[in-house]
Amino acid sequence: MKVIVGVGGSGSQVSTRVKAALSWMLDVPESKVLGQSPVYENPAVGGVTLAAFANAAVLLETSLSLERLWQTLHQLERKQGRVRLLKNSARSLDLDILWAEKTSKQSWLQVPHPRFLERDFALLPAIDAWTDAALSPPSHWEMAARSLRPFSRMRQS
Numbered sequence: 001m002k003v004i005v006g007v008g009g010s011g012s013q014v015s016t017r018v019k020a021a022l023s024w025m026l027d028v029p030e031s032k033v034l035g036q037s038p039v040y041e042n043p044a045v046g047g048v049t050l051a052a053f054a055n056a057a058v059l060l061e062t063s064l065s066l067e068r069l070w071q072t073l074h075q076l077e078r079k080q081g082r083v084r085l086l087k088n089s090a091r092s093l094d095l096d097i098l099w100a101e102k103t104s105k106q107s108w109l110q111v112p113h114p115r116f117l118e119r120d121f122a123l124l125p126a127i128d129a130w131t132d133a134a135l136s137p138p139s140h141w142e143m144a145a146r147s148l149r150p151f152s153r154m155r156q157s
Helices: 014-027 066-079 120-132 139-151
Strands: 002-010 031-036 040-042 053-062 094-100 104-106 109-111
Touching: 002 014, 002 066, 002 120, 014 031, 014 053, 031 120, 040 120, 053 120, 066 094, 066 104, 066 109, 094 109, 094 120, 120 139
Parallel strands: none
Antiparallel strands: 002 053, 002 094, 031 053, 040 053, 104 109
């Protein structure tokens, strides 16, 4: 199954951490990286932090279930010192399943992510990851992106 994993974080040296996390995706069991986006820097949106964020996306082909992939991504976060305190607070590393060919409606895992198509920092890197894999992203993503791009404050790092 194809899956888009969002890779992000905030704080000191965030671009370096996000780039490192992109390379860790090569080690996700039963998975292959098909494409990845560049790293984008962008200002915080809402939440309790003013620290800038860095975001990227990876397109994986995986035989893991969504639940098992979610567990694997959270293990990677914890290995890198991620501590989950407050919702929408600053985070050293954030690995999220943004979209997959299958869906999940668990309270702790909603796929696709409910606001995926509304967030430039998630959608635009996801489109880049598909393009990097020489694949065309779903057409409704492109339509959503057209409405977001004029307002995007992201820049490549």
